[in-house]
Amino acid sequence: MPIPIVISGSAHPKLTDRICECLELRPGRIDSVVFRDGERFVKIEENVRGRGVFVIQPTCNPSNESIMELLLIIDALKRASARSVTAVIPYFGYSRQDRKEQGRVPISAKLVANLLTTAGADRIITVDLHVGQIQGFFDIPVDHLYAISTLGRHIRSMNIENGLVLSPDIGNVKRARAYAEYLDLPLAIVDKRRPKANVAEVMNLIGDIDGHNVLIFDDIIDTAGTLLGGIAAIKERGAQDIYACCTHGVFSNQAIKRLQDSPVKKVIVSDSIPQDEVRGADKMEVVTIAPLLADAILRVHRNQSVSALFDS
Numbered sequence: 001m002p003i004p005i006v007i008s009g010s011a012h013p014k015l016t017d018r019i020c021e022c023l024e025l026r027p028g029r030i031d032s033v034v035f036r037d038g039e040r041f042v043k044i045e046e047n048v049r050g051r052g053v054f055v056i057q058p059t060c061n062p063s064n065e066s067i068m069e070l071l072l073i074i075d076a077l078k079r080a081s082a083r084s085v086t087a088v089i090p091y092f093g094y095s096r097q098d099r100k101e102q103g104r105v106p107i108s109a110k111l112v113a114n115l116l117t118t119a120g121a122d123r124i125i126t127v128d129l130h131v132g133q134i135q136g137f138f139d140i141p142v143d144h145l146y147a148i149s150t151l152g153r154h155i156r157s158m159n160i161e162n163g164l165v166l167s168p169d170i171g172n173v174k175r176a177r178a179y180a181e182y183l184d185l186p187l188a189i190v191d192k193r194r195p196k197a198n199v200a201e202v203m204n205l206i207g208d209i210d211g212h213n214v215l216i217f218d219d220i221i222d223t224a225g226t227l228l229g230g231i232a233a234i235k236e237r238g239a240q241d242i243y244a245c246c247t248h249g250v251f252s253n254q255a256i257k258r259l260q261d262s263p264v265k266k267v268i269v270s271d272s273i274p275q276d277e278v279r280g281a282d283k284m285e286v287v288t289i290a291p292l293l294a295d296a297i298l299r300v301h302r303n304q305s306v307s308a309l310f311d312s
Contacts (some may be wrong), residue, residue: 002051004301005082007044009057009073011066012274015090016056018290023298028053032069040065042072048082054125054297055085059093059112060250060273067093067112071119086123086300087116090272091225091248095130096220114136123278125296127289128175128219128247129270133286143306145296147247147289154181154268154287155215155245164188164212168230172218173303178219179245182243188214190230210238221246221269224255228262241265247289249271256281 007028008016020027023312029045055077057070070087076080077085093270097108117140123143133140167176167189178185188207214234221244231242242264249269259267260281269275270289278284292309299306 001302003187004297005046005051005053005250006297007046007055007073008079009055009066009069011057011060012090013273014274015058015288015293016269017295018271018288019056019153019297022291030073032073038130040069042069042076044073044076044080045283046081048077050081050083052071052084052301053077053082054088054301056088056090056093058273059089060091060248061252062182063093066092067115071115071223074116074119074121078101084122085120086297087121088125088297090127090270090289090293092126093130095134098131098134101250109134110137114143123300125300126295127270130219137218143296143300145292145306146178146310147272147292147311148178148182150278150287150289150292151217151245151247151268151270152179155179155243157184158243158266159272160213160241160243162211162213162217164209166190166207166209166214166216166234168216168218168227175219176217181215183215185215188231205234205237209234212239212312213241213243214239215243215245218244218246220248220250221255221267222250223253224251224258224262227263228264231263235263245269249275249278251275251278252273258285259283 005022005028007030010032016027028201031043034040043199054074059066075086094108094112127145128147163185165176165180165185165187167173188209191204243266244264245268247270267283271286275286296306
């Protein structure tokens, strides 16, 4: 079987380089430029006829630009007669807009899924969707990977004593419970309400956190406003050191500075999104998911089970 071709969009070429290093491949050549009027042009500079191609592109800030470039790359590959095109989207943008919470609004996650399918993607590989149901928005196969093995191993290596896993809200309980079981730690849950976007009020705390070192796991940290609001509440209830861990560090609106100035002892984040600014902050640690994605790419290319990655 021919080796896969791995091509990077412009959103996160460093992650593509790390993935290719794990696969012992060189990244496929691509020319991608933006014209003065804002339109983008892409050209695949590899012979992809009859080959399996994997396109690495988190749809992160600037989200619309990243999505459009990904669509153009997929279309170019299909027109160049690639055998299959797999969109590897470590961070799936618009995933928080997965349902109608009010009248006259779009279901943006579904729209993005339709665009990817229409462009010609044959398969999607993504990591820690905001809600797993988004897989059902696609009419093509979706391999939903979990960062728990990567982030969980890193947390174990920190040897945190008297730890406790805290779910930042009711909707995140399933993810937090998985981390609690992986780390063999007790679980507590924050019950909060959201009067508006990026604002949360803690109503109740389920579980005893007094005297524990608390590990908060979530899929996304955006402005960090809801996270910091919860931290203030659990500090009042006797929490000791607080660690925040997320897969996708969006970190908008001075979030990194706010976390640096907060009572949080450490923030652990994956490199599903470029984290160049984070690497200069002493409270922040970046853990790469490149080996996880490389393994998934190899398994898909060889028609092997991807779910076997998480059986142990």
